[in-house]
Amino acid sequence: MSKLPNSVEGRDVASHLHGYTNARAHLEQGPLLIEEGSGVHVWDNSGNKYIEAMSGLWSVALGFGEQRLVDVATAQMQKLPYYHTFSHKGHSQAAELAHKLVEIVPGNMSKAFFTNSGSEAIDTAIKLIWYRSNALGKPDKKKILTRNRAYHGVTTAGACLTGLPANHASFDCLVPVVRLTCPHYWREKQNNETEEAFATRLAKELDDTIEEQGPDTVAAFFAEPVQGAGGVVVPPHTYWEKMQAVLNKHDVLLVADEVICGFGRTGNMFGCQTYNIKPDMMTLSKQLTSSYLPGSALLLNERVFEPIADESNRIGVLGHGFTGGGHPVVCAVANETIRIIEEENLVEHARGVGAYMLEGLKQYESHPLVAEVRGVGLIAAMELVTNKETKTALEKPGMLGLMAGKHAAANGFITRSIVDSMAFCPPLIINKHEVDDLIGRVGKTLDDVLAETENGVIN
Numbered sequence: 001m002s003k004l005p006n007s008v009e010g011r012d013v014a015s016h017l018h019g020y021t022n023a024r025a026h027l028e029q030g031p032l033l034i035e036e037g038s039g040v041h042v043w044d045n046s047g048n049k050y051i052e053a054m055s056g057l058w059s060v061a062l063g064f065g066e067q068r069l070v071d072v073a074t075a076q077m078q079k080l081p082y083y084h085t086f087s088h089k090g091h092s093q094a095a096e097l098a099h100k101l102v103e104i105v106p107g108n109m110s111k112a113f114f115t116n117s118g119s120e121a122i123d124t125a126i127k128l129i130w131y132r133s134n135a136l137g138k139p140d141k142k143k144i145l146t147r148n149r150a151y152h153g154v155t156t157a158g159a160c161l162t163g164l165p166a167n168h169a170s171f172d173c174l175v176p177v178v179r180l181t182c183p184h185y186w187r188e189k190q191n192n193e194t195e196e197a198f199a200t201r202l203a204k205e206l207d208d209t210i211e212e213q214g215p216d217t218v219a220a221f222f223a224e225p226v227q228g229a230g231g232v233v234v235p236p237h238t239y240w241e242k243m244q245a246v247l248n249k250h251d252v253l254l255v256a257d258e259v260i261c262g263f264g265r266t267g268n269m270f271g272c273q274t275y276n277i278k279p280d281m282m283t284l285s286k287q288l289t290s291s292y293l294p295g296s297a298l299l300l301n302e303r304v305f306e307p308i309a310d311e312s313n314r315i316g317v318l319g320h321g322f323t324g325g326g327h328p329v330v331c332a333v334a335n336e337t338i339r340i341i342e343e344e345n346l347v348e349h350a351r352g353v354g355a356y357m358l359e360g361l362k363q364y365e366s367h368p369l370v371a372e373v374r375g376v377g378l379i380a381a382m383e384l385v386t387n388k389e390t391k392t393a394l395e396k397p398g399m400l401g402l403m404a405g406k407h408a409a410a411n412g413f414i415t416r417s418i419v420d421s422m423a424f425c426p427p428l429i430i431n432k433h434e435v436d437d438l439i440g441r442v443g444k445t446l447d448d449v450l451a452e453t454e455n456g457v458i459n
Contacts, residue, residue, distance in 0.1 A: 037064025059286035114326035119153025149230030225271025232381035267351035267377030
């Protein structure tokens with residue numbers, strides 16, 4: 001490291017194990033420490049300014065420094081800094097948030113259960129699905145369907161549902177998961193296959209898989225409306241309509257993971273509304289609190305709730321919950337976040353400015369490194385290749401993406417490299433002037449990466 005060992009960077013290297021980081025490389029490279037944020041920008045501890053084009057981790061909906069969230073958190077800390085929701089107890093902030101969520105989400109949801117992260121919401125969904133199967137006298141109906149390149153968290157169960165190699169390598173998987181094809185049309189389509197034909201093929205794959213596994217053993221299909229951490233995979237036309245028909249045919253529950261898509265990201269309040277999805281359960285997090293505090297929720301409809309309620313009555317208790325689930329300060333911030341999104345028409349704003357951002361990114365599809373630009377609402381990705389004919393990048397997958405991330409930071413914006421794509425998910429509050437600034441920096445970054453690859457100086 002170039003920083004002195006007694007610096008804050010040195011203390012980080014000495015004491016902090018980072019998630020999603022090469023732990024050995026971190027000992028040499030050290031951290032980029034972000035110290036301030038305002039609007040769509042953040043500053044590191046050396047004073048360098050960046051456009052936060054990923055909203056942190058797909059999550060700071062209202063940007064950095066929203067004073068209303070600071071104020072409601074402070075007021076709630078002073079009034080009731082903590083209470084739990086066990087044993088028929090609770091508080092008004094959790095009650096109001098549960099009521100609001102049930103009211104605004106699609107799918108005729110009945111109840112909200114509060115957790116601390118999207119991963120915990122996914123694990124809770126799995127446990128309740130198994131609990132429900134047992135309650136219905138179907139102890140074999142436990143298998144979970146997910147898709148390649150899906151992201152459903154990193155807890156013990158959630159990581160098994162996630163379909164990314166790095167989340168499985170050297171970890172054990174304890175949940176019975178059956179994986180399906182990722183609905184990425186550009187990458188997975190066959191010769192001359194239309195989007196509709198591709199969707200039909202994937203629906204048939206789902207039908208065949210359930211038949212092979214046995215409908216009495218398959219409990220649920222977990223899926224994001226748009227696959228986020230798998231590379232912003234926008235589903236092909238008619239995909240969701242056809243997939244839901246198969247699930248209904250076999251009495252398989254649909255769990256919509258809205259952790260990234262929820263609260264305006266796809267140009268509607270929820271991704272399920274964008275694609276007319278009618279889920280049985282939904283997981284929410286990230287933009288729920290604009291990530292000012294960690295919080296999440298699981299929503300379930302009556303079809304799911306009623307057997308669970310009956311079983312808890314038979315046993316005497318629903319033996320599941322979290323100390324911090326439904327935390328009053330978190331719920332207060334979530335309630336205020338939703339109010340701000342609604343009052344400031346940020347869903348409509350995201351739809352308009354998102355289309356503007358996607359149009360700006362698409363101008364680079366003629367660039368030698370850009371194979372595809374895809375997105376919906378205010379979330380997008382740019383697929384990078386060195387050969388458009390073969391759809392390949394550098395010899396080692398992910399190397400081109402890492403190069404792009406390095407040059408992006410040097411050019412004043414933060415992206416997320418997903419294998420060999422650059423992802424974009426700026427705060428919902430971003431304006432067209434700030435989008436123009438970002439688009440210009442993206443162009444400079446592409447040219448810098450191209451120059452590096454052409455010169456053969458690849459670090």
